[in-house]
Amino acid sequence: MTRLLVASRNAKKLEELRRILAGAGVEVIGLDDVPPFPEAPETGATFEENALAKARDAVAATGLPAVADDSGIAVDALNGMPGVLSARWAGSAKSDPANLKLVLEQVADVPDERLTAAFVCAAALVQPGGEEVVVRGEWPGTLVREPRGTNGFGYDPIFVPEGETRTSAELSSAEKDAISHRGRALHQLLPHLRALTA
């Protein structure tokens, strides 16, 4: 079984990635399963830049093929932000509840019909030989003003995917994996991951 390093320490994210990659004959390990190495801060202007930089660093440090992703929510009324700053939107008060609360306050006066948003995920696969693939998944929807649901993390409790009435925090993990931005991005990577095991 091919070992694949997923460049993350986020337990919920790793679990989500393991579920999605379970059928691909790939053993997923996380950053806590390898010796520590210096990680550059995520300073890219795009999700793609950040995902690629993280995957390259992981390959350089471990010699293993590595997948990294960078995800966030793009709120149209905020010109696509929080975007790459989704995890640190509230600054020093950064935490999922603080980030979510700040976004809701910022759009408090924005009319409902302009509360469109999308979860975005860029995923990069980098191989020790130098082959690189970057893909992007988007999950469009709208924001609600009152958080609902306890699944997921981040902005899930205020995001209602297109065609749904539930927030993404009210979807089951399986439902979310099948249609989420991360699911969409990782499914685009699957053929490349299968090639890895061949």
Place this chain on the structure above:
Amino acid sequence: MTRLLVASRNAKKLEELRRILAGAGVEVIGLDDVPPFPEAPETGATFEENALAKARDAVAATGLPAVADDSGIAVDALNGMPGVLSARWAGSAKSDPANLKLVLEQVADVPDERLTAAFVCAAALVQPGGEEVVVRGEWPGTLVREPRGTNGFGYDPIFVPEGETRTSAELSSAEKDAISHRGRALHQLLPHLRALTA
């Protein structure tokens, strides 16, 4: 002397507008100088929409020609935000220091060379007869990570205009009026204001 209602209660902003319009033969009065009327919240997606809506409301309520402006800072690394949300960027903690602090925290990991920004001002003149003019002034520059200076308001202490080494909070009022976004917008309105007195 023609009376012109400037749709603002911000003492510093009124003073700035009075200085700029002083030579135009126009007596500037503010919202505190007229009977109160219901003011719609600023929910436009653009500075222009907000400025026009404010000026229209003021004319409808008072019968006076009215100027309104909407201004803010557009930070490139934040996709042009805080933008129309500049005054409420920190949400419930809204205040000039809280807004400025939040922006600095959000761009903390953004490299210096991407810390470009611009102050933007849309100014609208609406006349009782229905004539409407909307203009836009922009003042490009860069952000600094440590606030400096005590003049001005809002984001002035972290904005260094192009060609300057001082922040806009370190410029004198006269220097600022001559080159600021608001100055640039209002100077575009001057011919229309002079026509008003004719």
